[in-house]
Amino acid sequence: MKNKKELLRPDAFYHVYNRANGNELLFKNSGNYTYFLKKYKKYIHPIGATFAYCLIPNHFHFLIQIKTEKEIINVMEN
Numbered sequence: 001m002k003n004k005k006e007l008l009r010p011d012a013f014y015h016v017y018n019r020a021n022g023n024e025l026l027f028k029n030s031g032n033y034t035y036f037l038k039k040y041k042k043y044i045h046p047i048g049a050t051f052a053y054c055l056i057p058n059h060f061h062f063l064i065q066i067k068t069e070k071e072i073i074n075v076m077e078n
Helices: 030-043 069-077
Strands: 013-019 048-056 059-066
Touching: 030 048
Parallel strands: none
Antiparallel strands: 013 059, 048 059
16 A cells, blocks of 8 residues: 655645544653654744644644745755
8 A cells, every 4th residue: 555645735724633542642741742842843843834732641733834835945945
């Protein structure tokens, strides 16, 4: 089975979410939240604007808008 990749469209809004398996926790302590947000800032913030987010011990939600193609190209060049 092929792995289908969805491309993110510039200027589009996305509800990004994920959940842990079963009764597992994604965030077991405050350090986990900090680490997650630090990685989010490094990888997502340069290409998307965050409008809302919620981190819950077993899942998370983000409402983001992908930046314009010009802004993304500028980020990639720098």
